[in-house]
Amino acid sequence: MFFGVDVLAAVLDFIPKILGAVLGVFAGWMWGQWQAGSAWKKREFNNSILLSLNIIEPFTEPREDKAVASLKLRTLFERDLRHVMRNTAMQSEVRAAMERAKAEGPVLSFPEEDSWYILNTILNQIAEQFAAGTMRDDMGGEVQKRWYVFCLTYEHSELMHQFKPRILLIDKERFLAFPKEGEVLLESYKHEVRVDTIRLMQEKYEKHPHLFMELELAL
Template structure:
């Protein structure tokens, strides 16, 4: 019986060896190209498959940047077509315009997906409010960017989270920076402040309870 199996295997290999060789070559080529692409992205510090929700504040005349969450883009938008679209659009941002150029009719859907992730982090505050417990309410703006200017260390899709009153009342001069590379974020804020006035559909207003 074993000999029969071996003969069948031998016959199969003899009859199908061109296809098998092609499969091996194609698999090796795909692995090589994927590895090369990953190395290139690492060298460029480009990680557009990641979405970072970045809280930007100005406290005591100091610009502060803090990460609220970071996740795989696919885990945020839950749709391969949406993921490919937002990644493609993120590649279209420029040094002078970091806002991701999402179509007006699609803005709410992308921003709402990020909002759901942010709201989950603050769910306890909403429960406390619902039970008449002490909470603090703050109004924020959310928008999607991909910064390229200055000394940005890594390129990611960044969902900017900033208090509405802060963006509407930015100081005339750049505040103190915790790190020199944060000058890029100040430039981004000045652009966002102007865009909020002219094209508010790029933003989503949200109320957070703490």
């Protein structure tokens, strides 16, 4: 009899704990669903990060359309932010920078003492994309090599269909030579946002070089 009472008491004591755990899981699931729905409505996909190759072709001769250069955008990868930056403190730093970018401009800014760690993590992800060229070069194979510059951005313009953090990768020589004014030939009018971003990047590169990193790529 006493054994039965003890068991019943233990069960009754355990039920609230089980219910609490279940309710906690359910509340977490509901919160996640609400966040996902809110992000979908705002078109803010801040849990992913995209590597965007910006292909610049300067025009040296005058053209009838008066364009001074062309710009093409190509995605090299899109990954979960948590897989690119596994450190949660680093993720929080980037998310905070994205919020600031809505008011301050698209180039993400970080304290100088933190910037290298964030950008070096990105550099490793980019280098992985071109590992075959690096190994071919090391083995004496024929490769082409060029220096590239990159930074993190968060463009939040009405012209864009969706908002997400992007790594903008640009040939360094062409980035520095990108015309600071004049029309640029684009594949879509929505890419006008990127023209403004690149010109802002040029200013930031001169004044705040710690927000950028460079690497040599081989193919």
